[in-house]
Amino acid sequence: MIESALFTDFYELTMAQGYWKEKMNQEVVFDMFFRKNPFNGGFSILAGNETLIDTIMNFHFSKDDIRYLAEQKIFEQGFLDYLIDFRFTGDIYSMDEGTVIFPQEPLLRIHANLIEAQILEGLILNHINFQSLIATKTARIWLASKKAPIMEFGLRRAQGPDGAMSATRASYIGGAAGTSNTLAGKEFGIKVMGTMAHSWIMSHSSELEAFREYAKIYPTNSVFLIDTYDTLKSGIKNAIIAGGELVEKGYNFGVRLDSGDISYLSNEVRKELDNAGYPQAKISVSNELTEEIITTLVMEGAPIDSWGVGTHMVTGGNESSFTGVYKLAARHDKSTDTMIPAMKFSDNPAKTTNPGIKNVYRLYDEQGMACADILALENETVESGKEYHFYHPMVDYRQFSCKAAKVESLLKKRIEKGARVQPRIPDAEQLKISRKNMQNGLEAFDESYKRILNPHVYKVSLTEKLKDLKKDFIEKNINR
Numbered sequence: 001m002i003e004s005a006l007f008t009d010f011y012e013l014t015m016a017q018g019y020w021k022e023k024m025n026q027e028v029v030f031d032m033f034f035r036k037n038p039f040n041g042g043f044s045i046l047a048g049n050e051t052l053i054d055t056i057m058n059f060h061f062s063k064d065d066i067r068y069l070a071e072q073k074i075f076e077q078g079f080l081d082y083l084i085d086f087r088f089t090g091d092i093y094s095m096d097e098g099t100v101i102f103p104q105e106p107l108l109r110i111h112a113n114l115i116e117a118q119i120l121e122g123l124i125l126n127h128i129n130f131q132s133l134i135a136t137k138t139a140r141i142w143l144a145s146k147k148a149p150i151m152e153f154g155l156r157r158a159q160g161p162d163g164a165m166s167a168t169r170a171s172y173i174g175g176a177a178g179t180s181n182t183l184a185g186k187e188f189g190i191k192v193m194g195t196m197a198h199s200w201i202m203s204h205s206s207e208l209e210a211f212r213e214y215a216k217i218y219p220t221n222s223v224f225l226i227d228t229y230d231t232l233k234s235g236i237k238n239a240i241i242a243g244g245e246l247v248e249k250g251y252n253f254g255v256r257l258d259s260g261d262i263s264y265l266s267n268e269v270r271k272e273l274d275n276a277g278y279p280q281a282k283i284s285v286s287n288e289l290t291e292e293i294i295t296t297l298v299m300e301g302a303p304i305d306s307w308g309v310g311t312h313m314v315t316g317g318n319e320s321s322f323t324g325v326y327k328l329a330a331r332h333d334k335s336t337d338t339m340i341p342a343m344k345f346s347d348n349p350a351k352t353t354n355p356g357i358k359n360v361y362r363l364y365d366e367q368g369m370a371c372a373d374i375l376a377l378e379n380e381t382v383e384s385g386k387e388y389h390f391y392h393p394m395v396d397y398r399q400f401s402c403k404a405a406k407v408e409s410l411l412k413k414r415i416e417k418g419a420r421v422q423p424r425i426p427d428a429e430q431l432k433i434s435r436k437n438m439q440n441g442l443e444a445f446d447e448s449y450k451r452i453l454n455p456h457v458y459k460v461s462l463t464e465k466l467k468d469l470k471k472d473f474i475e476k477n478i479n480r
Helices: 010-021 049-058 063-071 077-084 114-119 121-144 160-173 182-188 198-202 207-217 231-248 262-275 291-299 427-443 464-477
Strands: 027-034 091-094 108-113 150-152 223-225 254-257 282-285 306-309 324-333 338-341 358-364 370-377 387-391 399-403 406-409 412-416 460-462
Touching: 010 077, 010 114, 027 114, 027 121, 049 091, 049 121, 049 412, 063 077, 108 114, 108 121, 114 121, 121 150, 121 160, 121 291, 121 306, 121 324, 121 427, 150 160, 160 182, 160 427, 182 427, 198 207, 198 223, 207 231, 223 231, 231 254, 231 262, 254 262, 262 282, 262 291, 370 387, 370 399, 370 464, 387 464, 460 464
Parallel strands: 150 306, 223 254, 254 282, 282 306, 370 460
Antiparallel strands: 027 108, 027 324, 091 108, 091 412, 324 338, 358 370, 358 406, 387 399, 387 460
16 A cells, blocks of 8 residues: 555645645645546446545655655745645545446545645545546446456556556456456455466376366366367367366366357357266356457357456556546635635536535436436435436536436545544455445446447436536636
């Protein structure tokens, strides 16, 4: 865990010194949200906020950090003295880790003085953006497989050691059944998995000997990699011999394919196993799998029992980053002694923010299915059984009416005055909770939102009060 508050962009510190010098360290509220679902998908999964809270609890400047900043010859001694005692003393609200999330809605809401809130920006975005990207990717893969066992094999392709550990954690939240990353298994309580590499087979005098020796050592966990030489002419034949000897001793076995035409080979291998009298033998596949490839294989009826996914799951594949941003939503005004809304304007309407301190509500219909997420001002309530009129965040004329059977408030207080609201939950237990949140959350959404291709767009809308505030804010401030 990174504890040094130097883990921030340098301009955060130069701005912080400016705030300190100008004595404008007022109370503020920042929103962390994202602008679009990755992978052209219909949903995302929140991950990383639990590790973020752990880090915030220990975030500080050491004496050595202060010395380093002094060496930059840009910071005054008075400001460095201020940083010596830096700790986060504000409040943080967040959605539960594993929540199904959508663009524009605050995932976290930070109430703090301006310097503390500013210094945390990079830390917050780093934790949430990467882990949410990987959790979302994994959830798509898991859904594409029809919720079959997914093995995360990405350690060697991940972006560095921390990337590997974070990716394993996030992929478990997103639906992976286990990991090849042994350290992550220990640290997070995730099941560790693995079969064998081609080098095991190539190190023995024959393929059959390699399988037999492996079966002798690991009789309860023998999955034979059958494509080292020739999948159908030798691999599956030798696997059946070695596997048959295991079955005679009361054990089972499986095979793994890591190359070639997976659809054709899996069907041929299944025939060989069934004809040999081993219908219980499982087939696992790997080799640069994506959700699109898995969807195709499942639609073709390929007889695959589990999937090993590495590169595309732990790196985000064709999507390099999650579009999370951190924007000022409200600030204390000295003249009125109140919190007043703040808003970012942009030539690009999609980058215009929603002003004010906001809550997020999820509306459910009579069948318990999610039908819309609503952004409301802090002093508003959205209740079940009442008819409401809601508005598109960017297009005034798009609106809808709804009477929800159930309303869920998504933002919950996690830190109050710098301290946890609830005791810390151990990593292994927390991950299981986050994973269950993901699974239960996705069950509440219609299949049209979860399609891999061309998903339906889920409604994220504004209350009338928030819509009017945004409109008035634009009209009063656009030319100032």
